[in-house]
Amino acid sequence: MIIDILSNASKYYSLHPNFKKAFEYLSQNDINNLENGSFEIAYGLKVIAISGEGSTKEESIKGFECHDQNIDIQFLIKGPETYAWKPRQKCLSPNGDYSDERDVRFFHDKPDMFFELQEGQFTILFPEDVHAAMIGEGILRKIVIKVKI
Numbered sequence: 001m002i003i004d005i006l007s008n009a010s011k012y013y014s015l016h017p018n019f020k021k022a023f024e025y026l027s028q029n030d031i032n033n034l035e036n037g038s039f040e041i042a043y044g045l046k047v048i049a050i051s052g053e054g055s056t057k058e059e060s061i062k063g064f065e066c067h068d069q070n071i072d073i074q075f076l077i078k079g080p081e082t083y084a085w086k087p088r089q090k091c092l093s094p095n096g097d098y099s100d101e102r103d104v105r106f107f108h109d110k111p112d113m114f115f116e117l118q119e120g121q122f123t124i125l126f127p128e129d130v131h132a133a134m135i136g137e138g139i140l141r142k143i144v145i146k147v148k149i
Contacts, residue, residue, distance in 0.1 A: 001085060001125055001131075002123065003115065003117065004121065004122060005122070006027055009027070010023070012124065015124075016071065016149075019073075019147065021042050022145045025041055025045070026075050026122075031049070032077055034047075036049050041145075043148075044148035045145060045146070045147060045148070046145070046146040047144075047145055047146075048143070048145075048146065049141075050142050050143075051078075051141040051142075052134065053139060054081070054137050054138060055134055055136075057082070057084065057114065057135050060133065060135045061132045062132075064084060064106060064107045064108070064111065064131070064132045065106050065107070065130065065131065065132065066088050066091075066107075066125075066127055066128070066131065067103045067105070067125075067146075068098065069103045069148060069149055070103050070147060071124060072123075072124070072144055072147075073124050073144070073147060074117075074123050074125065074144050074145075075121075075122040075145075076117040076120065076121055076140075077119065077142055077143065078119060078139060078141035079116075079118060079119050079136060079140055080116050080136060081117050081133065081134065081135065081136050082114050082115070082116045082117075083115055083116075083117070083123065083131055083133050083135065084113075084114055084133075084135065085111055085112065085113055085115060085129060085130065085131050086107075086109060086110075086111045086113075086130045087112070087128060087130070088127070088129065089128065090109070091109040093107055093109050094106070094107055095107055095108045107130055109130070111132070127149070
């Protein structure tokens with residue numbers, strides 16, 4: 001997991017061939033006015049615009065998840081937003097089977113920690129990062145870019 005601000009994004013370009021395109025999309029487009037929904041911006045890069053009411057920690061961790069085929073870059077537009085997190089190797093209680101179609105695996109485990117993003121910050125969540133998001137009060141708005149591994 002990585003937490004940073006967009007002006008430092010170039011430090012992470014070498015971690016994946018599509019990271020540069022993903023971060024350039026965030027910095028060069030009017031992401032504040034994207035309608036909710038998802039679309040592909042390049043092969044292996046899918047943008048999801050999300051706006052919704054924040055939830056409690058208890059409600060959010062019902063969706064404690066990780067992905068096998070994608071890395072998430074989650075950029076906060078309106079917040080703050082809290083995340084639950086735990087390393088996948090410590091998660092021992094699966095909640096159902098892996099969904100290949102949705103690229104998601106859920107867990108019953110409790111998070112090891114919570115962290116908060118402020119507006120203009122991003123987190124990079126790798127397949128080994130089990131997470132739950134959208135914890136907060138009021139309307140939260142963010143962009144998630146799915147980067148195919």
